Amino acid sequence: xxxxVKGDTLTVAPPAQQFSLLPKVIxxxxxxIIGVSCVFPLDLVKTRLQNQKLGPNGEKLxxxxxxxxxxxxxxxxxxxxxxxxxxxxxxxxxxxAIKLAANDFFRxxxxxxxxxxxxxxxxxxxxxxxxxxxxxxxPMELLKIQLQDAGRVAAQMKAAGQSxxxxxxISALSVTRELLATKGIFGLYRGTKATMLRDxxxxxxxxxxxxxxxxxxxxxxxxxxxxxxxWSFVSGCAAGSISAAAVNPADVVKTRLQxxxxxxxxxSYNGIFDAFKKILKNEGPSAFFKGALCRxxxxxxxFGIAQxxxxxxxxxxxxxxxxxxxxxxxxxxxxxx
Numbered sequence: 001x002x003x004x005v006k007g008d009t010l011t012v013a014p015p016a017q018q019f020s021l022l023p024k025v026i027x028x029x030x031x032x033i034i035g036v037s038c039v040f041p042l043d044l045v046k047t048r049l050q051n052q053k054l055g056p057n058g059e060k061l062x063x064x065x066x067x068x069x070x071x072x073x074x075x076x077x078x079x080x081x082x083x084x085x086x087x088x089x090x091x092x093x094x095x096x097a098i099k100l101a102a103n104d105f106f107r108x109x110x111x112x113x114x115x116x117x118x119x120x121x122x123x124x125x126x127x128x129x130x131x132x133x134x135x136x137x138x139p140m141e142l143l144k145i146q147l148q149d150a151g152r153v154a155a156q157m158k159a160a161g162q163s164x165x166x167x168x169x170i171s172a173l174s175v176t177r178e179l180l181a182t183k184g185i186f187g188l189y190r191g192t193k194a195t196m197l198r199d200x201x202x203x204x205x206x207x208x209x210x211x212x213x214x215x216x217x218x219x220x221x222x223x224x225x226x227x228x229x230x231w232s233f234v235s236g237c238a239a240g241s242i243s244a245a246a247v248n249p250a251d252v253v254k255t256r257l258q259x260x261x262x263x264x265x266x267x268s269y270n271g272i273f274d275a276f277k278k279i280l281k282n283e284g285p286s287a288f289f290k291g292a293l294c295r296x297x298x299x300x301x302x303f304g305i306a307q308x309x310x311x312x313x314x315x316x317x318x319x320x321x322x323x324x325x326x327x328x329x330x331x332x333x334x335x336x337x
Contacts, residue, residue: 024101026315031306032096036088039302041081045069046294047148050255053266061152065294076151084147087172091140095133100310103129103207122208130203131196138195139188142258143172149259175260194254194272202247210239210307226311233308240303241296248295249288252279 036043045068052061062068072080106125111117117125150170179187217231227235244251253275259266267282269275279287 021101021105023313023315023319024104024310025097026318027310027313028097028100028306029093030314031100031309032092033089034309035096035302035306036085036092038305039298040085040088041069042294042298043144044081044083044148045072046291046298047145047255048072048152049294050252050291051149051152051259051266052290065297072151080151083151084144084172087143087147088140091136095136095140096306098136099129099133099203100306102132103203105129107207107211119208122211123204126203126205126207127200129207130200133203134192134195134199137199138190138192141195141254142188142190142260143175145255145258146170146175146260147172190260191254191258194250194257194275197272198247198250198254201250202243205246206239206243206303209242210235210303213239214307229308229311232311233304235304236307237300237304241300244295244299245292248292249276251295252288252290 045065048068049062049065054060062071069081076083103125106128107117107122110121110125112121147170176188179190183190213235214227214232217227217235220226220228253272256267256275256279257269257272267278269278
């Protein structure tokens with residue numbers, strides 16, 4: 001009787017997780033440039049609102065977002081709304097590249113063997129990404145704030161009837177040169193601790209919140225793990241606005257500490273705790289939420305646009321990488337008898 005011989009069978013191992021860093025870094029940089037270009041005027045308004053102080057008779061230079069926007073536009077024109085944008089766009093490329101790619105990297109490393117990622121590890125991954133970015137964020141914010149706030153100081157002097165003829169013109173290059181000449185490279189890292197407090201806490205809230213919101217949306221295809229692009233935008237906007245409101249007190253303190261050219265009546269601070277104490281004593285608890293609405297309006301579309309562009313996969317298309325390709329490991333064939 002003839003014996004039946006069964007053919008060879010191939011054992012297919014479960015797909016191994018892969019992480020391509022370079023495309024994510026490129027996508028992060030592109031996302032940052034597009035995002036900040038769209039929302040920079042709102043960020044300028046936020047900075048000026050956070051830095052303004054009450055006049056001798058309790059009067060305000062700006063009564064709100066719209067008033068600040070209109071006064072700035074009338075006094076400085078369209079390009080005045082983008083004061084400081086060049087240095088921000090230049091440095092936002094590595095900043096967003098580090099932030100977004102580092103979060104994905106740490107999430108990849110902290111994922112358990114069974115594929116799960118607890119909320120505590122999500123927060124750890126986000127906080128680690130926020131910590132990595134401050135090497136770029138601190139000097140970027142320092143230079144941006146000086147340029148953004150220059151118009152407020154000039155407007156404050158005009159309101160007080162003072163001449164602005166002797167007010168030096170400020171540029172990113174002049175500020176950088178002065179800081180390097182007087183304080184060395186560490187001069188560019190003024191306010192590092194406050195920046196760390198803001199960015200680490202923001203990232204600990206934002207990234208887990210975004211990831212979980214993004215999971216709720218429709219997928220690009222039945223077998224895809226990625227949400228459709230518009231849902232990534234919505235998730236980024238929602239997570240960004242909530243996180244921005246949560247850490248606004250730290251942002252106010254950071255902005256005050258990094259301000260180099262003080263206007264009339266501006267307070268000086270000696271560190272984070274001194275700033276918290278003086279702001280609370282002189283201006284009350286509400287001062288910690290100055291510019292909060294404006295910051296939420298800035299951060300929401302910034303991160304919505306950034307996350308949407310980040311997941312478009314522009315770098316993968318340029319590099320010819322199939323981001324949806326799942327690796328399959330073929331094990332040696334075993335013969336059944």
